[in-house]
Amino acid sequence: MGYTIRVKEELIPGQTTMMVIEAPQIAKKAKPGNFVMLRVSEHGERIPLTIADCDAEQGTVTIVYLVVGKTTAEMNTLKQGDQFMDVCGPLGKATHIEKSGTVVCVGGGTGIAAMHHIAKGHVEAGNRVIAIIGARSKNLLLFCTELSSFCPEVRIATDDGSEGHKGFVTEILKDILETEDEVAEVVAIGPVPMMEAVCRVTLPFGTKTTVSLNSIMVDGIGMCGACRCTVGGKTLFACVDGPEFDGHQVDFGELKSRLWQFKKQEEESMELFSK
Ligand code: FES
CATH class of the missing domain: 3.40.50.80 (Nucleotide-binding domain of ferredoxin-NADP reductase (FNR) module)
Incomplete structure (x- = not known):
């Protein structure tokens, strides 16, 4: 069974797209701050995307992505009515929300x-x-x-x-x-x-x-180590310990140096996809 795209809207043409996807089980449980892992096809890469909205009654989750590499370019070829092979979630710790003012x-x-x-x-x-x-x-x-x-x-x-x-x-x-x-x-x-x-x-x-x-995650399940970050002097993983953290404790210098660690592989993959 796939996950049908109910709505696809290019928010910024060629650059940013919104999709509303049928995923009733996820929509029932998703909370602000959670993310999903998506896979377009059997041999596709899994990518993590934070849930922008969800509707438990309609059984849908909304995602928004920037077209930056091979997988998001491939996602952008999908149309309304097409399906994702996998949508897994909700993942990550939900945002801590309480009445605070x-x-x-x-x-x-x-x-x-x-x-x-x-x-x-x-x-x-x-x-x-x-x-x-x-x-x-x-x-x-x-x-x-x-x-x-x-x-x-x-x-x-x-x-x-x-x-x-x-x-x-x-x-x-x-x-x-x-x-x-x-x-x-x-x-x-x-x-x-x-x-x-x-x-x-x-x-x-x-x-x-x-x-x-969320932007440094790759596999989203704590296995690849790509989202390793230092928070309050401790090594943590954005996908399983976060993705939200106390900003005053985050080592942003280290984070920035890791942001483009897969740039070369991403460019190679994009080149192959474009051929
Ligand atoms: Fe791979 Fe967190 S994204 S370990």
């Missing part, structure tokens, strides 16, 4: 989609959520409408000023931390440099900061 959720790039699920969880738990999303330009902003449907406070930053604040999400965040009475937690999901910058901003305020290291 004001929570600021920061998202960048495709991380906005994963952040959207977590922001929704915080709203459902009764927290006041301020969402901050950022992109280079207005047409690269994701999930703006979806976030606004349940979160009245969505702030936007674009590098070129085509929408919202001209500049970085961290500038909006700093302003919020300086003006709000109390922020219980900041959650950041996006490119590693963005998450590192968020942690640098929150540290002097002593605000609890959670980051998601």
